[in-house]
Amino acid sequence: MTVLLSGVPGLAEFRRRLGAELFARVAGPQGPASRRRIHETPGPRWFGPERPIRAVHGDASMFVGGLRALLLQSLHPLAMAAVAGHSGYRGDPWGRLQRTSTFLAVTTFGTAEDAQRAVDHVRSVHRRVRGVTAAGEPYRADDPHLLGWVHAAEVDSFLRAHRAYGARRLDDAAYDGYVADAARVAGALGVPDPPRTRQELADRIAAYRPELRAGPEALDAARFLLFHPPVPLVALPAYGVLAASAAALLPGWARRQLGLPRIPLVETTAVPLAGHALTATIRWAMVPPPSPVPPAGPAQGASSS
Template structure:
């Protein structure tokens, strides 16, 4: 059932959530307009239900970045060509907004945004410290980024909100294909089995790096959530690391201390379940429902 908090608390939660998607100087996206314009993904999709949950997105996003940083060409491109080290919060805000626009935004807005991202990728190229050439427009690397992101969000929702069946994860992959192709990830895995095959094929290319430890340090210190919720931020960070497959964590040197303690797992699931019912009327999910003539709490029912 949909959950609405007492007005003062609801306003504070709404403002906190909104701040995470509005980088200073960034574009102002109106998800409620233009009326009737569809998104790249339909409102009855699994994607619309998963992406409304901030716990699934946070933990899944952490897992995705850990997997991306394990690949040396992606790692070098991210670390040398983005502002993550100097402005981690701004980088996270821009990434989060891009994800929301891709799933919920009016199709025209999403297509323009993705085209802009692709143009920016064209200028990102170089050589890794190990001598490997890389380009952010490389279809193989785009495929890896797409696969790890989808893996993270699916795992984040399945572990921390509601278990997903193999068929549901396959459905999620199918829903993501149109956007993946726009981003240039033509060979993005079409199913959960294909993602597992890709992970196996990438096994020998994944490697540890001091950059991974630096990423986790930055994520612990960044003011992503307001001070009263900072312990939750640290908890969800470790929950995200734990989503990474065990063999990858072992390969990257991520010990048990980077994951959750046994008693913390039910706590994260409780937070995830609560977040799945909490209606954020000003958020992209609710506003996009209004754009399509649905109620603001449409995705929070059942």
């Protein structure tokens, strides 16, 4: 199909412009410089080119996984209070996305020195984030228990999105390897004994279940992310597919808490088809320039696959 489309007048320019717009949204104004630094700086890296974390974080399915992660993470009241009070997700949602995306890129693909520097920066930010919820519960962003929840929800989301929409689905052993790779980053961030297999990950999420509930801030965040996103009007249909794909991957208990209805026939047919079409289009548009280091993906904020 790509060969057939290659001869369509103006298609190459459309592809270039679409890819540039997506990259700018995800990577920000420093995206090109960050991509060069991450992929062209020589030196040892935390993860070699054969590691599963590169396949997962280098795929367009990260767009779906990232949104699912935000929805799932919001169900912990203390984590959500920290996000609502300090992250600027409403006032500067694209800035928050770009910072997260760049962190994922640096720790996955960058040099070991650059990755450690990024981790040190995040830890310094976390030390300054603390407060009290509306219910009077104190929280701090560097609380190892809260960090553990954020990590578990994120890794589970990226893994499930890749299994559903990745260009090349991995086998079970490789997905266990992905959880183990992600644990290295989590440990550096201060997560105690992060899960290293899919079973450990499932057990960890189950252990957090009694603490999870959709408070007013979580419900407000879900409405913002799913129904009032900060995207141009022309992009709303594509974002709607992204939102539906992310919501459909949430576990039933999380959907019930967030008040998201399940429509079985639509979610087993239309949503997967639309989700595959969307991620394939993103993958097609965001082709990175040649690099001496294996290229990264759009969700990394510094490259794409």
